[in-house]
Amino acid sequence: MTVARPDEVRRFNRSSLLRLLHIGGPATRAALATELGLNRSTIKMLVDGLAETGLVEEKVPRLARGAGRPSLLVLPQPQAAVVLAVDVQVERAGIALVGFGGQILGRNSWNLHGRQRDPHEVMTHVAESAALLAADLGVSPMAAGISVPGVVRRSDGHVHTAANLDWDEVALGQRMGACLGLPVVVGNDAEFGALAELMRGSGRGASDAVFVSADVGVGGGLIAQGALLRGSAGYLGEIGHMTVRPGGRTCHCGNEGCWETEVGEAALCRALGLPEHGPRGTIVAELRSLQGDYGDLLDEYLDWLTLGLVNVVNILGPELVVLGDLFTALPDAAVNRVAEQVRGRSMVSRAMGGVRIQKSSLGTDLKLLGAAEAAFEDVLGML
Numbered sequence: 613m614t615v616a617r618p619d620e621v622r623r624f625n626r627s628s629l630l631r632l633l634h635i636g637g638p639a640t641r642a643a644l645a646t647e648l649g650l651n652r653s654t655i656k657m658l659v660d661g662l663a664e665t666g667l668v669e670e671k672v673p674r675l676a677r678g679a680g681r682p683s684l685l686v687l688p689q690p691q692a693a694v695v696l697a698v699d700v701q702v703e704r705a706g707i708a709l710v711g712f713g714g715q716i717l718g719r720n721s722w723n724l725h726g727r728q729r730d731p732h733e734v735m736t737h738v739a740e741s742a743a744l745l746a747a748d749l750g751v752s753p754m755a756a757g758i759s760v761p762g763v764v765r766r767s768d769g770h771v772h773t774a775a776n777l778d779w780d781e782v783a784l785g786q787r788m789g790a791c792l793g794l795p796v797v798v799g800n801d802a803e804f805g806a807l808a809e810l811m812r813g814s815g816r817g818a819s820d821a822v823f824v825s826a827d828v829g830v831g832g833g834l835i836a837q838g839a840l841l842r843g844s845a846g847y848l849g850e851i852g853h854m855t856v857r858p859g860g861r862t863c864h865c866g867n868e869g870c871w872e873t874e875v876g877e878a879a880l881c882r883a884l885g886l887p888e889h890g891p892r893g894t895i896v897a898e899l900r901s902l903q904g905d906y907g908d909l910l911d912e913y914l915d916w917l918t919l920g921l922v923n924v925v926n927i928l929g930p931e932l933v934v935l936g937d938l939f940t941a942l943p944d945a946a947v948n949r950v951a952e953q954v955r956g957r958s959m960v961s962r963a964m965g966g967v968r969i970q971k972s973s974l975g976t977d978l979k980l981l982g983a984a985e986a987a988f989e990d991v992l993g994m995l
Contacts, residue, residue: 622658625650629658630992633668633688634713635811640683659686667692667712667995688713691749693995695987696742696756696794699801699979700724702776702828703892705734707741708977709749710984714812716977718749731782739791754991755795757983758788759804761829766846769798775864776828797986801825802849804982805936805972806833807840811985813974814934821932822924823972824851826880826939829864830872834928852876856919874916877938883913892938899941906943914946918953925958925967936972947971 628648633639639647645655662668670684690711697708706721720741727733738758746752762774769785789796799807806823809815815823815835823833830852834841842848852872853865860869873879877895878888884898902909921933933954935947951969954961961967972978 625654626658626661626995627993629655629662630667630712630995633686634988634992637713638685638687640685642683644686662686665692665995690715690717691751693988693991694751694753695984695991696746696753696792697980697984697987698738698742698756698758698788699983700734700758700760700777701801701979702761705738706980707738707745708980708984709742709745709751709753710980710988711751712988714981714984716980717751718745719980720745729777731779731784731787735784735788735791738788742792753792753794754994755797755987756788756792757804757985757987758784758796758798759801759979759983760784760798761801761827761831763847763850764798764800764803766799766842769796771798772847795987795990797989799846799983799986800831800833800849801827801979801982802831802833802936803840803842803846804833804986805978806835806849806934806982807985808974808978808982809833809934809936809972810835810838810840812981813972813978814970815932818930818932820928820930821934822928822930823934823936824921824924824939825936826876827937828877830876832924835930851920851924854920854923856916856923871916871920875913875920879913879916880938883910895938896941899938899943903943903945906946910942910946914950918950918957921950921954921969922958925954926960929960929964930967931964933967933969934972935969936974936978940971940975942971 632647641655645652667689669687669689671687673685690713693712694709697710699706704723708719709717711717760771760774761776763772771779771782771784773780785796785798802825805825809823815821819838821835825831832849832851834849853870855869856871857869861873862868863870863873881888955966
């Protein structure tokens with residue numbers, strides 16, 4: 613029988629406390645002791661140690677009420693540990709510096725057109741923008757997380773392909789790590805979307821969930837037994853490329869009739885009678901104008917969305933499906949219709965008593981927050 617050394621136990625307890633504060637936010641010592649199953653003297657020792665290093669601060673709650681001395685709140689200090697989050701999309705790229713506790717301290721973004729999509733150009737712009745932003749804020753990031761709409765090898769951040777960016781075999785993790793001088797983790801955008809939902813969004817508390825992202829392409833991120841499912845080598849979640857319409861439209865992946873060709877951005881434009889390569893803002897504005905009554909305009913589009921989600925639910929059996937990106941602009945009535953049909957048509961959903969389907973609540977920060985959480989996974993263990 614192996615017995616853990618006292619220093620190993622202290623490191624584990626310290627790391628657990630940091631993760632709890634990072635995700636859960638300010639809490640009293642008593643609440644922390646209860647959540648972690650530690651006694652008050654151990655919590656006091658840990659909190660005092662974190663306060664000495666500037667990672668936390670204790671303050672009286674602003675709205676303290678009642679008789680007696682109010683309990684102090686332990687607050688994570690955002691600038692004490694900072695990571696760089698990068699979100700590379702097909703038409704746009706963005707960065708943010710995110711502090712301990714998940715607070716976005718500052719951000720920058722720019723459009724990607726023509727040569728600006730070239731991997732070297734993207735990496736150069738990210739490095740330059742990150743350096744300027746860090747200098748403006750007076751912080752130094754400890755690690756970086758990069759979200760990419762492509763097939764990414766988890767071990768080293770190698771992008772096997774990102775077809776909508778015209779990227780193939782890009783050593784993104786290695787090259788960005790050299791540019792930034794930081795540990796870098798690279799992941800598929802839908803995977804990081806699922807991570808953000810698990811940590812800070814609709815997926816909090818969910819044991820098994822699926823995040824479905826609709827951009828130019830369609831991807832999925834999977835949460836299994838309360839953790840992100842990554843699959844062999846990190847290649848997972850390409851649900852947009854399951855065949856739903858044999859002999860259908862040719863997909864950029866080389867297949868025909870992929871789900872992505874029926875519910876991605878181009879398909880949504882066709883349903884709305886818009887040019888397939890029009891501005892994203894026009895698509896969102898048109899969808900929002902339909903919130904009251906979308907008539908039969910989206911009927912076929914919603915049928916394909918339902919079909920794909922029935923397959924996803926039957927195969928994976930999640931308790932929750934979160935719809936992100938362009939799907940969040942769909943009329944609420946349309947999403948409710950799809951959810952009702954999936955619950956009725958999916959054998960697994962019926963057996964479970966009905967899977968929940970809802971829109972993401974994290975907005976445009978979703979992938980940035982996911983990239984930041986991926987970077988914080990190792991950082992919190994080093995503090």
